[in-house]
Amino acid sequence: MRGFDALLPEQVFFQGMSPHALDTIAxxxxxVRFAADEWIFQExxxxxxxxxxxxxxxxxxxxxxxxxxxxxxxxxxxxxxxWSWLFPPYQWHFGARALELTRVIAFDGACLRMKAEADHDxxxxxxxxxxxxxxxxxxxxxxxxxxxxxxxx
Amino acid sequence: MSAIRANPxxxxxxxxxxxxxxxxxxxxMELGPVVGETTRPFAAGQFNMLYVFxxxxxxxxxxxxxxxxxxxxxxxxxxxxxxxxxxxxxRHDVLGVRGPFGSQWPLREAEGLDVVMVAGGLGLAPLxxxxxxxxxxxxxxxxxxxxxxxxTPADLLYRRExxxxxxxxxxxxxxxxxxxxxxxxxxxxxVPRFIATAQFDPLDTMALVCGPEIMMxxxxxxxxxxxxxxxQIFLSLERNMKCALGFCGHCQFGPFFECKxxxxxxxxxxxxxxxxxxx
Numbered sequence: 346m347r348g349f350d351a352l353l354p355e356q357v358f359f360q361g362m363s364p365h366a367l368d369t370i371a372x373x374x375x376x377v378r379f380a381a382d383e384w385i386f387q388e389x390x391x392x393x394x395x396x397x398x399x400x401x402x403x404x405x406x407x408x409x410x411x412x413x414x415x416x417x418x419x420x421x422x423x424x425x426x427x428w429s430w431l432f433p434p435y436q437w438h439f440g441a442r443a444l445e446l447t448r449v450i451a452f453d454g455a456c457l458r459m460k461a462e463a464d465h466d467x468x469x470x471x472x473x474x475x476x477x478x479x480x481x482x483x484x485x486x487x488x489x490x491x492x493x494x495x496x497x498x
Numbered sequence: 499m500s501a502i503r504a505n506p507x508x509x510x511x512x513x514x515x516x517x518x519x520x521x522x523x524x525x526x527m528e529l530g531p532v533v534g535e536t537t538r539p540f541a542a543g544q545f546n547m548l549y550v551f552x553x554x555x556x557x558x559x560x561x562x563x564x565x566x567x568x569x570x571x572x573x574x575x576x577x578x579x580x581x582x583x584x585x586x587x588x589r590h591d592v593l594g595v596r597g598p599f600g601s602q603w604p605l606r607e608a609e610g611l612d613v614v615m616v617a618g619g620l621g622l623a624p625l626x627x628x629x630x631x632x633x634x635x636x637x638x639x640x641x642x643x644x645x646x647x648x649x650t651p652a653d654l655l656y657r658r659e660x661x662x663x664x665x666x667x668x669x670x671x672x673x674x675x676x677x678x679x680x681x682x683x684x685x686x687x688x689v690p691r692f693i694a695t696a697q698f699d700p701l702d703t704m705a706l707v708c709g710p711e712i713m714m715x716x717x718x719x720x721x722x723x724x725x726x727x728x729x730q731i732f733l734s735l736e737r738n739m740k741c742a743l744g745f746c747g748h749c750q751f752g753p754f755f756e757c758k759x760x761x762x763x764x765x766x767x768x769x770x771x772x773x774x775x776x777x
Binding site for chain 1: 523575577618619620647648649653674676677678680682683684685686687688690691695709710712713716
């Protein structure tokens with residue numbers, strides 16, 4: 346199996362990061378696999394990790410009383426899953442369930458936070474990238490909420 | 499492509515031969531001529547004016563196969579006074595047809611290039627003839643991608659065809675919905691986000707886009723982020739078309755009339771007016 350030093354630079358999320366930063370981040374990474382229908386995390390659990398999808402598809406889920414688990418977004422290879430590890434109280438706001446066999450690189454949140462505190466350049470790089478992801482998801486959510494295909498009198 | 503008709507304002511009677519319900523409020527009907535003609539050629543992207551006698555006339559894109567010109571196929575959503583009545587029509591009922599009108603998707607110019615089609619909601623209907631035509635001459639094109647977004651799984655048009663197209667090895671089909679349900683195993687999210695990962699070479703790609711204007715706005719941003727220029731992007735717009743001949747002015751869009759200069763425009767020709775509230 347190839348090491349994270351080879352895998353991480355291939356990921357769009359990490360493109361342009363210095364070898365030193367990548368090396369530091371790789372120290373918090375592990376390879377994980379989820380079977381189809383397996384929960385990756387559930388709403389309210391401790392958000393101790395984030396994931397970079399290498400293969401597969403994941404549904405972000407919210408529990409709506411009366412409607413059950415509702416998929417609010419699907420995430421695919423190349424996408425980042427989870428930013429609750431970055432902000433207190435470090436708990437998942439939504440659930441995530443693999444829709445098919447899904448391979449991810451998992452990053453230990455406490456490990457990364459500790460390294461980012463010690464190396465603010467690394468922390469800034471990470472925050473820039475997560476901010477971009479958060480902005481893209483926010484814009485997409487706004488467009489979803491506009492219900493653009495509905496009939497509006 | 500279209501024949502010059504003696505009086506383009508006079509509708510010809512066409513009979514409903516088949517009706518298929520696509521979604522709770524959308525149906526596809528196949529029309530055959532009542533008298534005279536046996537075919538009415540059209541180009542992918544064009545539209546007809548459909549007249550429910552005694553009620554009114556509406557512009558509807560032709561959603562059938564231009565390579566099989568024996569019937570006219572239209573997909574209609576029941577949203578207004580005329581289309582609601584149209585929705586209640588049955589097999590053998592007669593409609594008035596004027597057309598075909600308007601510009602077409604640039605399928606000849608796209609030969610040799612990758613083609614990415616982005617459709618939102620009912621916007622898949624005007625793109626369907628282009629898909630048929632591309633697949634009929636598949637070897638003439640590079641990679642072909644169809645990215646389609648709908649409101650919910652129940653609102654997806656042409657489900658069986660989407661499945662067939664998606665099963666082809668020579669076509670990348672990505673379908674997404676804004677809101678899933680428990681049975682839905684597919685993508686959830688807005689369609690523009692699939693542009694980032696669609697397989698095409700930005701230097702040699704033509705993009706064909708149709709859907710609500712705000713969806714097209716975000717699609718344009720993503721296409722341009724991938725490196726496409728305004729000259730490589732074509733949009734189909736839909737305004738309030740009445741005469742379909744550029745006389746009445748209802749569909750004026752900047753210096754253009756959508757009925758005769760459009761509905762398909764190359765983006766750089768309309769860029770200045772697209773998205774402006776006053777236009």
